[in-house]
Amino acid sequence: MVEKTNTNPLGPGYENVPGKEMRFRDIFRDTLRAEMIRDENVFLMGEDISGGFDKKTKEPLDAWGGPFAATKGLVQEFGPKRIRDAPISEAAFTGAAVGAALTGLRPIVDLMYFDFVTVAYDQLLSNAAKSRYMFGGQTKVPMTLFARSGAGTGHAAQHSESFYSMLAHIPGLKVVVPSDPYSAKGLLAASIRDDDPVFLVNDKKLINLSGFVPDEDYTIELGKGRYLRNGNDITLVGMSYTSIVCKEAAEKLAADGISCDVIDMMSLSPFDEDILIESIKKTNNVVIVDEDTPRASMASEFAAVIADKGFDYLDSPIRRVTSPHSPVPYNRDLEKAFMPQPEDVVYSVKQVLGL
């Protein structure tokens, strides 16, 4: 099984961990499978997650195997009881997942495109997130939701959202944003095992990327960020796909002699205040990069935390590099201009540093 040992910077302790290079989509599916084996109360629902049924036998055909083939093959192994194809009723099946979670199961909901969270919004906000608190801690809601976010695939305004900040705003809900296969495995496993409702936001641009994944069973603690690169001149804060954008920007900046700390937040709610402040103490400068639109966003939140708790260490204004306050356009060139690019980050870093 072990194809090669770690070449990726997963941090100290991971230098000699057995693992292999895998695509995001493959480790995502493998992790779903592992968690379903691990706990028989874990099951999945969503539209076309097996996809198609034989009219005569009534058996699932696994024609789609889920949006982006996230669940391909699972219905053969676990059957339609645990891979439940649902009608196009996101509100009802998200609500049913809350009901199932309240009564002893651990449902996973595939919401397909992140944009569709809006039709299930009330069940998420009023029931999933609030039940434990408003019922005085009598119960818990151990459910996981995931969906594909982000621009860059020509899906236009209604299939390209990155509005995870709205979910992170909701008390009672947790939100995680993997940025590579390693974090996908660790965060998905941790989310499924967590006793609170967790939303995993999966940028489409990551799905076909590869990266190193340790073979061992591991989880990544919800609420923890990590360094993707260490430097001294400025801190770049990324989340989801913009962590990759930050890494690329850091490479370009290195060529100009500017060394960057690159932080991948990984979790948006709860999130890692400590890593932000720790890095700013060292670099004294920061640029936050977010594909979500800017107003009341996670970029704003990180800026606000730093402007309070990190104020004394700052040498320069806190700059955000985000999408414009606009829906996502269809045309490829406009869409590219919409998304924060490494060049935008480089430009802002130089501005902030007065270079």
Place this chain on the structure above:
Amino acid sequence: MVEKTNTNPLGPGYENVPGKEMRFRDIFRDTLRAEMIRDENVFLMGEDISGGFDKKTKEPLDAWGGPFAATKGLVQEFGPKRIRDAPISEAAFTGAAVGAALTGLRPIVDLMYFDFVTVAYDQLLSNAAKSRYMFGGQTKVPMTLFARSGAGTGHAAQHSESFYSMLAHIPGLKVVVPSDPYSAKGLLAASIRDDDPVFLVNDKKLINLSGFVPDEDYTIELGKGRYLRNGNDITLVGMSYTSIVCKEAAEKLAADGISCDVIDMMSLSPFDEDILIESIKKTNNVVIVDEDTPRASMASEFAAVIADKGFDYLDSPIRRVTSPHSPVPYNRDLEKAFMPQPEDVVYSVKQVLGL
């Protein structure tokens, strides 16, 4: 009609304006009425906005006259064509309002409690806010929505939301938050006359408060804040009911010799960056007060803007005073502890100023 001239600090030019003391709820209804007279394409829909029907005559009874009596008496004057009672279908009638706005009317939607926006969320975000942009500017969506927000009335977790930051996050939507009868009239009229979709968030705690209202027909430009008080030591930023909290805090602080600029943002999207920076240039210190929960909130947004564009003028960390990251509790004492109080603001101001 003129009962007394202006005693309230509406700013220069308003010293001798004829007007009178009015309750928020009364000027709100009067403004709806005035706008319906002004433009026959303006009409209202919502649940129980006339309320009750005679079984025999099928005529509306105006038994409720709308939630918090916001529309009391209007159905007698304008009839059920323009005061349209709707079934409990917020998604459908918000969507119908978008359709009506796209085809030449100017609908106003009363969503009752702000919390219910979640069941209509998709129509608001995917249709109302995006139609103009994604159809390439072919059309416009001149609709207004309003609903009652805020804790403080014992309505508990599902009837006390202040999550206006989530709406302000949405590109294409505008969001306004009056804080007194004066701003209610000016912002409501401006919202109804505006050609974009505008959400007016009305804190319940304001509804029975009184304040000076000029008699003249006026609007308040969307996106502009105002000073409620002038001082030199620190800037207090409020929005909706927290503008009142800031004013009260400023009074207490004045007794301790601390003089505050108090800014009432009035609009959250777009919002007034200039007034924030202008004030910080003078005071060099800021506390932002928000009843919305903290993460990715408008408090975060204002902090982020100041931490970038106002960075060079700041002498101290940017402090936010917000509700906890928690649903709203029922018990009165807990509920009071949930909401930012003037004492909390005073405490934070002294901390920030090192006093």
Place this chain on the structure above:
Amino acid sequence: MTIPKTKLKWIYETMYRIRRFEETMLEQTFKGNAMGVTHPSDGQEAPPTGICAHLTNDDWIGSTHRGHGHCIAKGLDTSAMMAEIMGRSTGQCGGKGGSMHIADFSKGMLGANAIVGASIPLAVGAALTAKYKGDETNSIGVSFFGDGATSQGILHESMNLASVWKLPVIFACENNGYAEATPAWYAVSTEDIASRAEGYGMPGIVVDGMDVFEVYDAAGEAVKRARAGEGPTLIEMKTYRYHGHFHADDTKKYRTDEEEKLFHQKDPIINFEKRVISQKLMTKTELESIKSEIEKEMLVAVEFAMNSPMPDIKDLYKDVYVEYSNSIEGLR
């Protein structure tokens, strides 16, 4: 169906407990002892009672803003309910929920819910758990909702989903003719809500929701169907709320005296009494003794609630998540 004597007693006791709880609760609300808005369900005793008579603690119900009757019929403790309405730490939800959010997971009660229609899929989810876990308990889910809630899309989605997945769930519509002040004849585009069931491949039954015997019979069939794995049923119960939409609502503004009188003549409790006495199923003494027990219970409930402490302010930060984290405390 013939009803066993113990069940018959339970039914009377439950209906009377609901009636007196609501009256007592209203009294307390008007005295200023409730902390928020309350929605009384007196008049509507038959639906929760007739349905829950067939359920055990392993079965689950979802409820509404008008949830006290459902709670009581599902066996919740009236003292803990009263304390909750008074916002006390001893309340069913520690004072965090209030009248519109009473839940008891140990009794299979998924919570009153203040968003119209929002609890409907929760009962569907509970039924899914039941089916998923199979024979362990053979339990079912019941979703209570009003005529007004039928205008929410979530009902439609939930009925379709339950039918597609063939889940053991009952959609229990308490059609009391009004949603706030809006009459059902205005806002609901069909005479009988139950007529919509056919479009979802499930039986739809209309019963007199003022007659607990009718409700009991219909519910018995639906519960049997559900437990036998035959899928969901929609039961529409035509009923009436004696009081206003919420404690301070004046029904005179939108309901006629004749109509109110008509329904009072169908009073579920009085007609139950008449019937069991005339059919010699229970004696007047039995009824009286139940009543006086309940009167005592109400005194105890109020006493308990009034003497209970308020929650600790530190509890504000508890139970947002399973594990406490100081990052929720907000920014002060």
Place this chain on the structure above:
Amino acid sequence: MTIPKTKLKWIYETMYRIRRFEETMLEQTFKGNAMGVTHPSDGQEAPPTGICAHLTNDDWIGSTHRGHGHCIAKGLDTSAMMAEIMGRSTGQCGGKGGSMHIADFSKGMLGANAIVGASIPLAVGAALTAKYKGDETNSIGVSFFGDGATSQGILHESMNLASVWKLPVIFACENNGYAEATPAWYAVSTEDIASRAEGYGMPGIVVDGMDVFEVYDAAGEAVKRARAGEGPTLIEMKTYRYHGHFHADDTKKYRTDEEEKLFHQKDPIINFEKRVISQKLMTKTELESIKSEIEKEMLVAVEFAMNSPMPDIKDLYKDVYVEYSNSIEGLR
């Protein structure tokens, strides 16, 4: 209903235009000239054509992700449509919308919509405007949606609302048997979706959606009803999409050859041709000349689109709001 000759020609022309547009569009998609995902509607020509045959530019339609047929039937320009799909500045929405968001407000086309079910209330709102403005135009709204969309609560809410307000609207369900790969027999809990209409106090009609004459007749009745102020109608048209859910979807994985063949035998265009020729309503030459006109039109459309410029990058910031504000430009 007998169909006037000019209308008959229009119907043929429209169906053939839809067919050839989709085929041409797919070709271009596979060449990499479309910028995103496209959902072809060939096979489903009869529903939009048979319904829009009764409409004018003053009537409004709402559409779906599979919206090209609706656009064409409502009179949109195929060159502007093709340019939109290719993301050009000359496109129907200036390249901002793409295949799933083509709209033309000058033609009464409220937009394709990529959220399943989301456009349904828009047509209801347009019907509300029509009723509000009264006799000015006597126009109506038509909402097109698929079998999959019937599982969205918004349909239910919209039908109830339209019925309560008695609005001039037609709910036009194109039941092509599938939502992505999910068959309607699995996800829709009723044989005939139209059977749900009764529960909303409106007529529900099932027609063969492969037969434009049947669609035309049913739509004629519904349009008459709507214009006469008699309220909404639900029409279910059983139809079939010849291609996959989206351009790259392989139907072989979830549909049988027999089934596909069966529907190809019902081809709306071929059967129209047979019928008008056998009934001597149109000649072969007439049909051929229409076809060759449309072949030319398609060449022109592709040519136009391919030669059109891309939008200016500055347009990224345009039209978020009616008035431009630099505060939308975001933070760089």
